[in-house]
Amino acid sequence: MKNKIKVAPSILAADFSKIYDEVKKVEKANADAIHIDIMDGHFVPNISIGPQMVAAINRSTDLFLDVHLMIYNPFDYIEKFVEVGADLITFHFEATEDVEDTINYIKKCGKKVGLAFNPETSFSLATKYLEKLDLVLFMSVHPGFGRQKFIPSVLEKIELAKNLKKDLKLDFDIQVDGGIDIVTASRCINKGANFLVAGTYLFSQKDMIESVKKLKNC
Numbered sequence: 001m002k003n004k005i006k007v008a009p010s011i012l013a014a015d016f017s018k019i020y021d022e023v024k025k026v027e028k029a030n031a032d033a034i035h036i037d038i039m040d041g042h043f044v045p046n047i048s049i050g051p052q053m054v055a056a057i058n059r060s061t062d063l064f065l066d067v068h069l070m071i072y073n074p075f076d077y078i079e080k081f082v083e084v085g086a087d088l089i090t091f092h093f094e095a096t097e098d099v100e101d102t103i104n105y106i107k108k109c110g111k112k113v114g115l116a117f118n119p120e121t122s123f124s125l126a127t128k129y130l131e132k133l134d135l136v137l138f139m140s141v142h143p144g145f146g147r148q149k150f151i152p153s154v155l156e157k158i159e160l161a162k163n164l165k166k167d168l169k170l171d172f173d174i175q176v177d178g179g180i181d182i183v184t185a186s187r188c189i190n191k192g193a194n195f196l197v198a199g200t201y202l203f204s205q206k207d208m209i210e211s212v213k214k215l216k217n218c
Helices: 016-028 051-060 074-083 099-108 123-132 154-167 182-191 208-216
Strands: 006-009 033-039 064-070 088-092 112-117 135-139 173-177 195-198
Touching: 006 033, 006 208, 016 051, 016 208, 033 051, 051 064, 051 074, 064 074, 064 112, 074 088, 074 099, 088 135, 099 112, 099 123, 112 123, 112 173, 123 135, 123 154, 135 154, 154 173, 154 182, 182 195, 182 208
Parallel strands: 006 195, 033 064, 064 088, 088 112, 112 135, 135 173, 173 195
Antiparallel strands: none
């Protein structure tokens, strides 16, 4: 049986002057979640949004909120994002020395947890955490900016994650974020990804409904 492919438009690519309308557009497109990138200007060289905007998005929709923390010391911010409605909190392996404590605390707060990896980071370092994860996120661009080209070397990591998931009989989503369009989505799915994050591609389309459908059917 073919795995269901999930799609999460990245709200960072939306028009923030009409954020309510943009959220409703995502809803109507039958997306599975809204992906929300939180950047601190330190872990990545850009600054995005904070808990107040996540709260505003949460008030606008019942969609699953996929909150991606691109920040140092993510443990210190978990409670804030739990309080404003995050359903899944993903943090970066590279951003903390307290990986296990952070995973455990997110779980303790009753939320799903994901662990993200930059393009240069070896996925083999994640093996001991896989049993506790709901999601593994592979960045297929360098985090912090949109409109970057997809980095093909991530495909090997996706395949490794798929094989480990099967061998260890685990159940976690394999998410890919960065440079996702019809072509790169198909390549990721063929290697084992089942959760696609797309920002620029989806929000630049005239018909997001059809574009989300195409990604799910790659």
